[in-house]
Amino acid sequence: MQVCEKLQTSVTKFAGSAGFNSLLRRALALARAEVPSLQSLEVGLDGSLKGCEALAVAADAAPDGTVAIIAHLLGLLETFVGEPFTLRLVRETWPDASVHD
Amino acid sequence: MSPQGRDHRNGRVTIRRLPTGVPGLDEILGGGLPEYSFNIIAGAPGSGKTTLAHQIMFANATPEAPALYFTVLGEPAIKMLRYQQQFTYFDQAKLDGAIRFVNLSQLVLDEDLGAVLDAIVKEVEASNARIVVVDSFRTVVRKALSSASEMELQGFVQRLALHLTSWQATTFLIGEYVEGELRDNPVFTVSDGLFWLYQSVERNSIVRKMQIMKLRGQESVPGLHTFRITARGLQTFPRTFGLTNNKSEHVKGRRRLSTGVPDLDAIMGGGIPEGDSLLVAGPSGAGKTVLGIQFIAEGLAQGEPSIVAMFEELPNEFLQRAASFGFDLDKHRKDGSLKLIYLRPLDLSVDETVHEIVTAVKEIGCKRLVIDSLVGFEMALAPDFRTDFRESLYRMIGALTRLGVTIISTVEVEENFTSMGLSNFTISFLADDIVRLRYASINGQLRKVMMVVKMRRSQHSIDMCAYEDTSTGLVIGEPMRGYRALTSGIPGPWSLESGQNEPELSRAPKPRPRSPRGKNAK
Numbered sequence: 001m002q003v004c005e006k007l008q009t010s011v012t013k014f015a016g017s018a019g020f021n022s023l024l025r026r027a028l029a030l031a032r033a034e035v036p037s038l039q040s041l042e043v044g045l046d047g048s049l050k051g052c053e054a055l056a057v058a059a060d061a062a063p064d065g066t067v068a069i070i071a072h073l074l075g076l077l078e079t080f081v082g083e084p085f086t087l088r089l090v091r092e093t094w095p096d097a098s099v100h101d
Numbered sequence: 102m103s104p105q106g107r108d109h110r111n112g113r114v115t116i117r118r119l120p121t122g123v124p125g126l127d128e129i130l131g132g133g134l135p136e137y138s139f140n141i142i143a144g145a146p147g148s149g150k151t152t153l154a155h156q157i158m159f160a161n162a163t164p165e166a167p168a169l170y171f172t173v174l175g176e177p178a179i180k181m182l183r184y185q186q187q188f189t190y191f192d193q194a195k196l197d198g199a200i201r202f203v204n205l206s207q208l209v210l211d212e213d214l215g216a217v218l219d220a221i222v223k224e225v226e227a228s229n230a231r232i233v234v235v236d237s238f239r240t241v242v243r244k245a246l247s248s249a250s251e252m253e254l255q256g257f258v259q260r261l262a263l264h265l266t267s268w269q270a271t272t273f274l275i276g277e278y279v280e281g282e283l284r285d286n287p288v289f290t291v292s293d294g295l296f297w298l299y300q301s302v303e304r305n306s307i308v309r310k311m312q313i314m315k316l317r318g319q320e321s322v323p324g325l326h327t328f329r330i331t332a333r334g335l336q337t338f339p340r341t342f343g344l345t346n347n348k349s350e351h352v353k354g355r356r357r358l359s360t361g362v363p364d365l366d367a368i369m370g371g372g373i374p375e376g377d378s379l380l381v382a383g384p385s386g387a388g389k390t391v392l393g394i395q396f397i398a399e400g401l402a403q404g405e406p407s408i409v410a411m412f413e414e415l416p417n418e419f420l421q422r423a424a425s426f427g428f429d430l431d432k433h434r435k436d437g438s439l440k441l442i443y444l445r446p447l448d449l450s451v452d453e454t455v456h457e458i459v460t461a462v463k464e465i466g467c468k469r470l471v472i473d474s475l476v477g478f479e480m481a482l483a484p485d486f487r488t489d490f491r492e493s494l495y496r497m498i499g500a501l502t503r504l505g506v507t508i509i510s511t512v513e514v515e516e517n518f519t520s521m522g523l524s525n526f527t528i529s530f531l532a533d534d535i536v537r538l539r540y541a542s543i544n545g546q547l548r549k550v551m552m553v554v555k556m557r558r559s560q561h562s563i564d565m566c567a568y569e570d571t572s573t574g575l576v577i578g579e580p581m582r583g584y585r586a587l588t589s590g591i592p593g594p595w596s597l598e599s600g601q602n603e604p605e606l607s608r609a610p611k612p613r614p615r616s617p618r619g620k621n622a623k
Binding site: 016018019022023025026029076078079080081082083084085 | 112113114137226229259260263264266267268269
């Protein structure tokens with residue numbers, strides 16, 4: 001969930017905390033359709049994911065679940081602001097990561 | 102990253118457009134509704150806001166991408182559903198999973214803005230709605246302003262927009278607004294699209310117009326567009342006449358079209374240049390419609406589909422008149438190569454008329470069009486549109502000739518014997534070519550005189566010719582020589598001093614040597 005927190009900082013910079021919050025809620029809803037065990041997760045008012053501890057117990061589902069949430073979050077960003085902007089945001093968040101267009 | 106939503110040419114995000122389900126509106130919007138946009142539909146009561154929202158909703162809602170319609174203290178939901186069902190777009194099957202109505206009236210009355218927002222968000226999240234309508238949002242705002250500050254209202258609207266967009270919903274807030282409220286209104290500031298509907302009543306005519314005052318992300322067609330509400334819902338008539346993407350390949354004047362009156366063709370320098378607009382101006386009874394009939398009959402004989410837009414005569418009267426000159430136009434009407442458009446409802450807009458004509462032009466591949474007459478056309482318009490008649494004609498003639506149609510428009514001019522007007526509308530600038538018919542008082546007879554006043558881009562005869570309206574159509578006589586002031590209608594001998602006081606035309610008119618009516622003659 002550190003990935004999510006790092007993205008929160010970058011996204012909040014341009015979209016505001018309410019913007020990040022609502023995007024994360026949407027991403028979580030879309031991810032839930034693929035990974036049912038995410039039902040226990042919720043987005044807090046501060047934009048954090050609540051219930052990660054319970055998810056961690058279901059160890060098999062945890063990696064898929066978090067990947068699905070992040071994928072949908074990035075997918076939503078791409079839908080709304082386009083791929084170049086989203087990639088720039090990812091590069092800013094993880095300057096050392098290898099990200100290709 | 103998925104390639105979806107990406108414009109590969111420049112990396113910009115592509116905004117998908119949803120169909121509105123309203124004929125003509127997608128063109129006005131520049132291709133459809135921007136997906137995930139947050140829109141306001143504003144206008145006075147009765148202007149068609151709720152109908153527009155329903156039409157858009159029914160066009161887009163599916164079980165996979167459902168729609169939510171929130172009603173708030175506006176038209177009671179039961180009545181709204183009762184009336185909306187009368188429209189043909191109302192698909193009952195969609196109420197089973199694709200469209201859901203939610204009443205928020207009590208919540209708005211009892212709770213604050215936060216609770217209203219929470220309720221909307223909860224419903225949207227639970228249903229995964231892709232189309233959201235709040236009707237009437239004005240009621241929500243009115244309630245909010247009674248207990249909250251304007252800043253709180255702005256915050257509410259922004260959070261609502263943010264959440265619904267994040268949730269990938271395309272939203273419509275409906276409100277009874279007047280234009281004066283546009284300024285500094287947080288609702289309008291936040292919205293991506295602002296659709297303003299107008300309705301005005303002048304004498305016995307109701308005129309409906311729509312303006313896209315704002316549309317982020319794409320180029321809409323500016324200006325006021327007329328629309329009607331029928332049993333099928335709204336139908337808009339874009340100012341672009343449905344020709345936005347029409348790439349005209351027609352070159353004006355590539356060939357000449359015979360008018361069906363060979364001697365007139367001769368004095369016009371070979372007929373009407375294809376794609377031109379010819380104005381035939383003259384007083385009542387001068388033979389304007391007869392010329393129109395001959396032009397159409399000639400085209401049909403050539404295999405050119407034709408249209409007559411008539412505003413005075415009834416189609417049957419027109420066909421009967423054509424038959425009296427020996428032209429069986431009815432057979433062409435029956436085989437589809439001739440279309441008679443009769444328009445006389447007295448509350449037309451030019452855009453609506455042109456829409457009808459353009460649709461017919463495309464349908465039959467029309468090459469020749471007669472508009473009989475511009476005076477009748479103006480009379481058929483709602484009073485509100487008559488003020489824009491010239492501007493509208495300009496757009497109409499331009500649109501039709503770009504389609505490669507050659508047009509004859511007739512216009513009645515009030516004859517006087519001191520001057521020679523070309524039309525009462527000062528619209529002659531719209532015409533590429535002008536033929537003027539007029540009466541002249543000669544030797545105790547009311548004679549008919551024809552002259553070609555203007556042929557754009559080409560030479561023409563400067564003769565003024567006598568003509569007669571005969572049982573076979575117009576027959577053009579010899580040029581009238583030896584007169585002065587023929588254009589005044591009260592000519593005299595060209596020169597009293599020269600003793601030339603008995604010009605040719607004081608005698609019986611001598612027709613031009615009759616050339617055969619051409620290879621296409623009946």
